[in-house]
Amino acid sequence: MKAFSGEGYRRTFVYFIIMILGAVYGLRLFQLQIVQHSEYDEKSAENSVKPIEDIPLRGVFYDRNMKLLVENTPTYTIRIVPAEYDTTKNSLLEQICGVPEGTVRSLLQKNKQFSRFVPLKVKRGVDFKAVGWVEENSSQLPGVSYIIEMQRGYLDSVMASHVYGYTKEISPKQLEDDDYYAPGDLIGYNGIERKYEQVLRGVKGYKYVVVDARRREVHNFKQLKNIPSVKGEDLVLGFDANAQKTAEKELRGKIGAVVAIEPSTGEIIAMASSPTYDLNEFSYFTPKEYIQQLYTDPAKPLFNRATMAAHPPGSTFKVLCAMTALEEGVINESTTLHCGGSFTFGRSFKCHGAHGAINVVSAIEHSCNVFFYQLIFKIGLDRLKTYAEKFGLGKKTGIDIMEEARGLIPSTQYYEKIYGKNWPQGILVSLGIGQGEVSLTPLQLASYCGLIANNGKSYKPHVVKGYLDEKKQYHPFPFEPINTGISQKTFDIVKRGMFLVVNGGGTATNIKRSDIMFAGKTGTAQNPHGKDHSIFMGFAPFDNPKIAVAVLVENAGFGATWAAPIAQKVMLAYLLKGQPVQGVTVANPAPNQED
């Protein structure tokens, strides 16, 4: 044998190399599997377990008779999974979905960097025919599927757009404020949807799924229990579907608002503003053109006139003046003032006629201006303001839908600020008959009328009265009581005047009926920008008021002509529970053309 040249140390060196190799790899394994184990374990879990949000059903709305007003209805969305989808079907799919050519291509292009197993939405809100087609032809459309998502569904006849409001995709700022939400979530944007968001949204659930390296869902993750979502609470509104329907119908084509309130509880029975907008357009995905159209419309459909339009209350304000004077002992029931047809204070202020010696009841009945011109000077501005405040006028009512105007009850300071220290007292003349700077919203007017009807006691006006729990058990929300502290005697006097407005020789005899006793007061808001606004407030039945209504019709002239008949129809719809109105309005067909 030939001895080979490898020397002894060389062999030992090979041996060492192998041992060192084993040691290095062993130490590395120790580092990975023991030292850094928890770090890699976490990464491994993050890799494969994905929580999927389970969006709960939003609470629905019921009216006071448990009639469903707003519900959740399914909408169909067509989706494709890029990994399985056959791109030669693009034009076919586009045709089915009714989207422009190239939509699918650009959708795929845009999402190229994401996993090819994450479904992409081609079109939301497709009709059922398209879904059926996809279902039938699924073998020829690999990777095409549809999902059902929930959107708001509304009654055909009732669409209190301004009251219900709508939901919208959450904004980045809102996302920052509340970590409950995730990007893409829908959140109440206005109206009840916004105010009661916390109640309506329910509680999100989570489903834990294991996904593979391509983010494809493999199976449920058993180690973590799924957290089921909790459905949102259903709300019960004070609304009466019949009254609301009538209010919306009567306002159609006009500019104005109707607010009906239950005098004893402050529950809003109806609230409508016209022109309005179609909530269905907002139920899932709103077309830009529609929004643009709403914003540019000069009649401002998005503006809720019921709570935002503050106009002079006109003669409806006279009732407040009367109550102030009676309570303060300035006059009593039998005190008469003289009306000669006009009143002179610096200049001449006209009345509708010469009423002669007239007491407070008749002054309300006939809406005698001269009586109240004189009365306001006897009361004084400060006392009037005190009583206005007792009725919540000049400040927000605090109703449970978000947007509301405060209106204005002028004070001494207010006039001093506008006209200087020596402001002309003549301004008070107009104030006495509800003209000039004073302004009320239809909601304030309804609330004020409701308080009169219920003799000064009620609750803060509210649209939602309570909610239903999971067991459909009704729970009322608490509301702040209101007490004006005004004497029953005073209410009896002014209410008699309001009764005669309809049933005597007053200004709204056109709505008089034999079956139901209405009471009310007409008003005309002087409008320096155009035709006067027609106003009416009233309640019924007279002996036991169940409903009080305020109606504003802009640019329509006298209160009796337009506003009073609308108020009557709304009250009838409510009191007769939507039954067709029997008999006719026994009326003086031509009431006095006064306000």
Next chain:
Amino acid sequence: MSRVNYRFQDKFDLPTFLIATALTFLGLLAIYSATRSTVAEHSNYIKQAISWGVAFVIFVVVVALPIRWLRVVAWPSYALTLIGLVLVLFIGKVTGGQKCWIHLGPLSVQPSEFAKFSTVLVLATFLSRHQTDIDNMKDISVTLLLGMLPVGLIMLEPDLGSSFVFFGILLAMLYWRGVSSFGLFFVLSPGVVAISALFGTTYLIIVLVLSAVLLIFFRKDIFLSGSIFAVNLSAGFFVDNVYNILSPHQKKRIATFVDPDSDPLGAGYNSLQARIAIGSGGFWGKGFLSGNQTQLHFIPAQWTDFIFCVIGEEFGFIGSSVVVVLYIVMFIRILKVALMVKDEFYSLVIIGILSIYVGHFIINLGMAIGLLPVIGIPLPFVSYGGTSLILNMLMLAVVLNIYRSLRDFS
């Protein structure tokens, strides 16, 4: 020479065989775990078991063969594999950007796997010749040529991992044959220069300067030193061209190794997922069939090159340590055989085979545990792959044949 006294273990190195069998069995478990929920590969463990059956028959035959056949087949097998390597470039099937398979009817073979073994035989034959002078530059150059010829062809496939293994074979066999430090430098320096070039010009210049200093230190003939430096220089600049031959995914892998953060979701992704799999296994492992990295296919093709991740994740530190220890024990036992055998040819063959095993082990495991770049190469006995398993068993049979036949000389 009486044979009467010999016991079974003197004729057959049972522990080494058992280690290889244990590794194969662990491999089968891991292959089953990694493929059971796949569509195309779920029966791979059966195929692997069949391959092992074939390999075992070959193993028994080769162990029993008379020892002299090795010298006889050396040159012809070398010639055959060269032909195979040329053929694969023309009729080979492209898999994962590489052309390394030849289909012969129902069989697919990888000539590059056989090339390693036949190159070992040829190098052993050449280096053990009487007239070969290991300190003669001409003989070293012939050795290099014999060793690098298959590498040149394999780089065209391209198969980076196998090329590294050839480099290791050459180095180990020259070293074992007793090459001088200068000879070693002559062999090593172009490779070191080439690798440094991958890391950028600064590294290249530093290594070139270093090699120049060493050349001066060796005090060899100025002409020889000059030409070696020239070879180094051209190796450094040639690396760009070699780099261009590499497929894009291999380039990316090298780039990721040079700068691990360069592509966290691309080539670095596999490396990271492999580390997550092994690291999350912890001490005891997640249990057989319970590794989510494995079961959810976070690591591509892990029944082949990333098979160690399955063991690391499902059997934990215990399981992976056992694998490492099994290999180290096997290597030491093979090394001992090489030391026992007094015939230089057979000793060199064993060292060559050992270097193949060790080379695969270093590259494959180093890749899985994030110490080396992601280079596709199977883990001997464990990874799925018929050619590889049969060849590994064949080489083990050669080692044990030499053990059986030549223990007499110890």
